[in-house]
Amino acid sequence: MLTRSHALLALASAALAVALPGASASARTANTAALQVALRGTGHYSGTVDGVRGPGTRAATAAFQRSRGLGADGVAGARTRRALGGRGRPRYGSRPLGVGARGWDVAALQFKLAIHGFPSGPMDGGLGARTARATARFQRWAGLPADGVAGRGTMRALRRPVPRSPARLLRPVAAPTGDRFGPRTNRFHAGLDFPAASGTPVTAAGRGTVVFAGFSASGWGNLIIIRHRFGLRSFYAHLSSLGVRSGQYVGAGARIGRVGSTGFSTGPHLHFELLLRGANIDPASAL
Ligand SMILES: [Zn+2]
Numbered sequence: 001m002l003t004r005s006h007a008l009l010a011l012a013s014a015a016l017a018v019a020l021p022g023a024s025a026s027a028r029t030a031n032t033a034a035l036q037v038a039l040r041g042t043g044h045y046s047g048t049v050d051g052v053r054g055p056g057t058r059a060a061t062a063a064f065q066r067s068r069g070l071g072a073d074g075v076a077g078a079r080t081r082r083a084l085g086g087r088g089r090p091r092y093g094s095r096p097l098g099v100g101a102r103g104w105d106v107a108a109l110q111f112k113l114a115i116h117g118f119p120s121g122p123m124d125g126g127l128g129a130r131t132a133r134a135t136a137r138f139q140r141w142a143g144l145p146a147d148g149v150a151g152r153g154t155m156r157a158l159r160r161p162v163p164r165s166p167a168r169l170l171r172p173v174a175a176p177t178g179d180r181f182g183p184r185t186n187r188f189h190a191g192l193d194f195p196a197a198s199g200t201p202v203t204a205a206g207r208g209t210v211v212f213a214g215f216s217a218s219g220w221g222n223l224i225i226i227r228h229r230f231g232l233r234s235f236y237a238h239l240s241s242l243g244v245r246s247g248q249y250v251g252a253g254a255r256i257g258r259v260g261s262t263g264f265s266t267g268p269h270l271h272f273e274l275l276l277r278g279a280n281i282d283p284a285s286a287l
Pocket residue numbers: 179189191192193270271272
């Protein structure tokens with residue numbers, strides 16, 4: 001094995017670059033996410049839209065079944081899907097999905113887009129402008145015509161493994177991890193949080209060029225974006241202070257700013273994101 005410093009931003013071996021979905025990844029399905037969205041719509045589920053058919057989802061399904069006079073086995077079969085009405089259909093893959101579409105398949109699409117790095121706001125089973133934009137961004141990423149309508153080619157591309165970091169990076173702050181990359185309520189947390197005291201030094205996860213250092217009006221507060229090799233960009237949000245300027249080259253581990261709570265933030269923490277050619281990927285796949 002390479003040492004950590006040698007492995008920094010080095011291209012991982014082909015074996016490492018192949019996505020290795022763990023048990024948790026394979027246990028989550030877009031159909032379960034669509035069921036969770038539908039049960040949120042009927043008021044029977046208030047948990048996270050995570051695509052995992054756990055006890056909370058089974059209990060919500062059973063509660064819905066009881067409310068409709070169905071056998072409460074907690075399994076969403078054909079009768080339960082029918083009872084969900086427009087929320088329970090159509091089946092994902094049965095039609096192309098464009099602006100104005102609603103239903104089970106739209107919720108499944110929103111979940112698939114999110115886990116592939118293109119979250120589109122709340123997963124609610126309604127295809128609006130945000131979901132269409134996320135679809136177009138995914139299509140461009142996948143080398144497809146970016147028309148924002150999810151047809152067969154887009155759905156095929158969404159069956160590919162979720163992208164992971166092609167390189168190793170350094171932990172950007174000496175702090176424990178908080179909220180991880182993944183679904184949060186009916187939205188998607190596209191980064192990894194590190195709760196830390198305000199003023200804690202933040203360091204570059206890898207060497208690269210600062211492409212943004214300033215205040216972001218879109219809720220990120222003081223934000224730094226660094227462009228690395230291999231199409232990677234790292235993203236450091238809510239900083240209390242900035243120690244670099246746009247255009248500056250930084251080495252791996254160089255101090256770039258300090259933890260804060262600027263922008264839309266509930267307390268001091270570093271919100272760290274990693275993008276691969278524009279797709280949000282799980283930063284934990286690089287650390
Ligand atoms: Zn965050």
